[in-house]
Each structure stands twice: as structure tokens, then as C-alpha cells.
Amino acid sequence: MGVFGLAVTAILGWLVLPRRLQANPIEGLCLGFALAVFGISAEMFLFDLVGLGWNGWVILAPWVAGAAWLTGKRRPFLDLKLDAWQLAPALAGLAVLGAWWPYERGMPLTSQTWDAWAIWLFKANAFYLDQGIDAYLARSAEFLGQPGYPLLTPLYATFLYQLEGGVSDQLGKLTSPCFFVALLGSVHYLARRIAGVVAAALFTASVALTPLLSQVAFELAGYADTALSVYMLLAGGFLYVWLREDSVVDLGAASIAATAAAWTKNEGQLFLAAVVAIIAIRLVRRHGHISRWAWLAGPPLALLGPWSLVRMGQSVEASGFTLGADFQAALFGTALSTMLAKAFTLGSLNLAFVAVVAASVAGILLKLQRSFWVVPGLVAWQFLGALLAYSTGRNEIEWWLATSADRLLSQTAPLAILAAAIAYGLWIERLPVEVVPAPAPKSKKRRRR
Amino acid sequence: MTAVWAVIAAPALVLQWSRAGELERRIGNKSLAERVALFDSPASPLANTLARAIPPGGCVTLLAYAGPAAIEYYNARLDYLLYPRRVQVFADAAAAQDDCEFVGVFRDTAANLAAEPFAGSWDSDALEARAASLERVSSDSLVRIYRTR
Numbered sequence A: 001m002g003v004f005g006l007a008v009t010a011i012l013g014w015l016v017l018p019r020r021l022q023a024n025p026i027e028g029l030c031l032g033f034a035l036a037v038f039g040i041s042a043e044m045f046l047f048d049l050v051g052l053g054w055n056g057w058v059i060l061a062p063w064v065a066g067a068a069w070l071t072g073k074r075r076p077f078l079d080l081k082l083d084a085w086q087l088a089p090a091l092a093g094l095a096v097l098g099a100w101w102p103y104e105r106g107m108p109l110t111s112q113t114w115d116a117w118a119i120w121l122f123k124a125n126a127f128y129l130d131q132g133i134d135a136y137l138a139r140s141a142e143f144l145g146q147p148g149y150p151l152l153t154p155l156y157a158t159f160l161y162q163l164e165g166g167v168s169d170q171l172g173k174l175t176s177p178c179f180f181v182a183l184l185g186s187v188h189y190l191a192r193r194i195a196g197v198v199a200a201a202l203f204t205a206s207v208a209l210t211p212l213l214s215q216v217a218f219e220l221a222g223y224a225d226t227a228l229s230v231y232m233l234l235a236g237g238f239l240y241v242w243l244r245e246d247s248v249v250d251l252g253a254a255s256i257a258a259t260a261a262a263w264t265k266n267e268g269q270l271f272l273a274a275v276v277a278i279i280a281i282r283l284v285r286r287h288g289h290i291s292r293w294a295w296l297a298g299p300p301l302a303l304l305g306p307w308s309l310v311r312m313g314q315s316v317e318a319s320g321f322t323l324g325a326d327f328q329a330a331l332f333g334t335a336l337s338t339m340l341a342k343a344f345t346l347g348s349l350n351l352a353f354v355a356v357v358a359a360s361v362a363g364i365l366l367k368l369q370r371s372f373w374v375v376p377g378l379v380a381w382q383f384l385g386a387l388l389a390y391s392t393g394r395n396e397i398e399w400w401l402a403t404s405a406d407r408l409l410s411q412t413a414p415l416a417i418l419a420a421a422i423a424y425g426l427w428i429e430r431l432p433v434e435v436v437p438a439p440a441p442k443s444k445k446r447r448r449r
Numbered sequence B: 001m002t003a004v005w006a007v008i009a010a011p012a013l014v015l016q017w018s019r020a021g022e023l024e025r026r027i028g029n030k031s032l033a034e035r036v037a038l039f040d041s042p043a044s045p046l047a048n049t050l051a052r053a054i055p056p057g058g059c060v061t062l063l064a065y066a067g068p069a070a071i072e073y074y075n076a077r078l079d080y081l082l083y084p085r086r087v088q089v090f091a092d093a094a095a096a097q098d099d100c101e102f103v104g105v106f107r108d109t110a111a112n113l114a115a116e117p118f119a120g121s122w123d124s125d126a127l128e129a130r131a132a133s134l135e136r137v138s139s140d141s142l143v144r145i146y147r148t149r
Helices: A002-015 A025-050 A056-073 A084-100 A103-109 A114-130 A134-142 A152-164 A169-195 A197-208 A211-218 A225-245 A248-264 A266-285 A290-313 A329-343 A352-365 A370-390 A397-430 A444-448 B002-027 B032-039 B043-053 B068-082 B110-115 B124-132
Strands: B059-065 B086-090 B102-107 B135-139 B143-147
Touching: A002 A025, A002 A056, A002 A152, A002 A169, A025 A056, A025 A152, A025 A169, A025 A225, A025 A248, A025 A290, A056 A152, A084 A169, A084 A197, A084 A211, A084 B002, A103 A169, A103 B002, A103 B032, A114 A134, A114 A152, A114 A169, A114 B068, A134 A290, A152 A169, A152 A248, A169 A197, A169 A211, A169 A225, A169 A397, A197 A211, A197 A397, A197 B002, A211 A225, A211 A397, A211 B002, A225 A248, A225 A266, A225 A370, A225 A397, A248 A266, A248 A290, A266 A290, A266 A370, A329 A370, A329 A397, A352 A370, A352 A397, A370 A397, B002 B032, B032 B043, B043 B068, B043 B102, B043 B135, B043 B143, B059 B068, B068 B086, B102 B124
Parallel strands: B059 B086, B059 B102
Antiparallel strands: B102 B143, B135 B143
């Protein structure tokens, strides 16, 4: 039943997507999976707050009702429009999934992936056995995990356990490969909207062929980094599209995805702060309508506000750091050189960070519009945030960098590749359009003759 | 561009294909229990023995002859595998059991101890004297479990 839960998450998420997004069915299942994982985990948190309990079918009920209502109003976008270019991401994706798939049988048993079970799945385990979050939070001082970390990953795993009727490491860990597939579909959707079908195929294949991304999704299954990379990508991509096209659907999608990022991992909270600031500046400048302010503030306040209150009520500290506090310049230098070396290690991150640098150079040379800079800016912001975290010296720096720097870079690598897709899209928009004269209609008289 | 990307990714993919083949050979048609024995030993069998003896609301103080990093590992791993039971692991045979109603005595595998030697405090005679005052609940090749009287 747990695998059914993963499938139904993607299907229901797709069916409740706004039809105006015009995601094709494969993209829709990928975007829908990301949306519904976030929605279900948020729903479980709120159900727990009001004492509704966690019956798996009851949790699904609002999604089924929403999907039925929306599908009755207007059927989902079913036009797949596959062409030869789509072979590139399909083959790349299949090659990567094929190379990693045997790992799936070892997943529930590997005790090497410390954070997966000691932090994320431990909470899922505890939430499921306690049927709530309070009992674990009350005892959190006993455990080595990070009780202040946000709850998307553990609560969604708990949902799968509810459907399965028991704790299942493998199910919890399978969420990471599913997010990897969702990442590919999300990149394809955004790149298609931004730069067209051909670019979407090529940039999606590039993401699939970035070794660190599949490594984190499979070898470190159960970690939250793959999920975070999906939400950061979606937030950055929809934010860019909103700045260009000014559609409230894109604004809502950016706000929800950024909130999901903050609900997934602490790095996402830094990311959310940047996204909120960018949207707020735009709304102030354009005298944005109150509904747009509501879309900006609603998702983070409705979810992260109560979570902060629950956490503080149980005296659980928010894990993280204060920007600029305990800054040590020497550590900053060490972190910078290590992060740069890792970012440009081709065997790991391939050309992802080369792509964002190249896109930025193109942005300067081509004097691309300001909205372009949002995506490379978010990549740089997260990079700087990581450096400042390392500079606090909260852990022994060499160990800390060795165990986390790769994962931090993997979170923004898809966004870095998306920056290149945007630059490419803007570049081809500027190319002079070749006007092909239409053939002259044949004369009826001549045809008669 | 994608072709360049694929060429750069090829060595990592080839390596992963080879690792996947190796993993498949190790896993084969093994059952879940056999795979657990292969990948998660001795923590998983140790947890199973403890779980059979200690009720879900119970508490166990585990006196563990294991290296320092292993102690941290067993603390976290047994917290995970035995939740909601309370578990505290010490590399000290004289560690106080506080209000825990169960005491376990565990010795890590020879391979683990060779990789990371014991660095705690362990007086075997004193431990045996302490055990004699407790009620033995169960015992296997991994762990002896006692109930405090």
C-alpha cells in the first residue's frame, strides 16, 4: 500500500494542478508529486494540531475531492506532444535510473546513511508509533537527531507508513528517487516554458547526467536534499516566470514551492527569505494587489508560523544559525576554496556550476533583463549562506565540509542549470526571425486548366 | 552541449553500473532477514533481542564493549530501532542504570573492535559481580539482558 501511496500522491497532485499551467501529463505527475508531498505533510501537521488523527484515507480524502471537483470542471491537460528531442532526457533518465536501481533493494538496510535514519526517518518512525508529533518533541533532548529541523520528509514518510500499516524504511527512502524523477519533470516543464521544447529536452538530460544528483537521490536516499532541490528549482523557476509574465498562478506556485523548501530543510528557510524579499520588492514597486500579498504571505505564515509555535512550546531550538554571527574569516576562506573546488568538479557536478557562470557572463554581455538575474542570484545567495554557516565554526570545519558541502551544492545545481536555460531562452528570443515567404496560392483557373 | 555533458558523466555512470552489478551479486535472491544480516549487523539483531525482552514503554542501560564512535552509533541506531523504548549506551561497565529497569551487556564484533578499539572503562570481575545481583532475562551470543531488582 505504501507504493500505492507514492503513486496516488503523484496522480492526485497532478489532478489538482491549476490547468493554466498547461503541464503535459508527465510533467504534471512530477509537479503534482512535489505539490502533493508538501500538501500532505502540511495537512498532517495541521490535522495533528487540531486533533484529527492520521488515518491515511482521511488524509487523502480532501485531495480526492479536490481532484474530482477540478477534473469535473475542466479535464487536465492531456497533450503529451512527444518528439524526437524527448529521446535525450528519456534515455539519460533511464540510463541513470538503471544504473542505480539495484540500490533500491539495499536501501532499507544500509546503516551508513546517518542523517536518513538518525534524523529524518527517526522522526517518521516516532511520529508513526506515537501517532502525533508532540511525544517525540517532548523527548527530543534524549536523541542525537535534529529535533528542530522542519517536517516535510518525516511527515510524508509517516503518511506512507499509515497506508502501509507499519514502519518501512524502504518506503521512506523510496521518496528520494521519486523526487529525483520529479526533478527531471520539473526541469523539463520550466525549461519548456522558458526556452522551448528542444532546450527543455537538452537541459533535462543535463540534469539527469549530473552524477551527484542521482548519487544523493539513491545512495543518500532518505535525506531531504533531493526534495529540497526540487522545491528550490520550482520556486526559482516560477518566480522568474512570474516576473516576466505577471500571472498570479506563477506567483502562487513560487510562494508555495519556496514555503515547501523551508518546510523541507533549514537551507530552504534562507531560500524562502530571499524569495519573499524579491516578491515583496516587486509588489511594492508595482503597487501589487492585496491578493498578491496574500499569496506571498499566506503559505509561509499558515504553516511555518504554527510550526514555530509548536517548536517553541516544546522548547525545541530551531536548528540553524544567525547570519553573520560568530563569523571567522579563516573558516570562510577554507569553506570558499573547498566549495569552489567541489562546485567545479566535473565528475560530480558535471557542468552545472560552469553553466551558471556562463549564463551570468552571457547575461552581462547580452545585457539581459533584470528578471534573469533572479535565478543565478538565488544560486549565489545559497552559496553565500553555506559559506557563512561554515564560518561559524559550529563543527570541525574539515569534517563538516567533507560531510555536507556536496549535498549543499546538489541542492542548487538544478537551479544553476535552469539559469543557463533561461539565458539560452532569452538569447534565442533576440535572434532575428527569418521570414519565409508563404507560397502563393494556386489559381483556381490554372487548376481548372 | 548535452553530448559534452554525457561524455563527462560517462565515467561516473560506468562506475555506478559496475557498483550496481556488485550489489546485485551480494544481494541476489536473499530474503529481507538475510539482507539485514548482510548490511545491518550487529545493530539489527541486537535490537531484535532487546525488543523481545523490553516492553515498548521500557528503558535499557546498555553496557557496551565498543569503540568511542561505535558507542555514539549504537546510541543513535538503537534509539531508532527500539523507539519508543529509552536506550542509553555506555562504554563503562560500572555505568549507573538510573531508573532503567533493564541492563544489557554487549560486546561488539571482533571486526569492529579491530577497526576501532575499546577506549572506555571495563572491569570484568566487577561487572560479573554486578550481574549476579540482577535477574537474567535473556541471553544470546550478542547480548545478556538483566532486570534490575
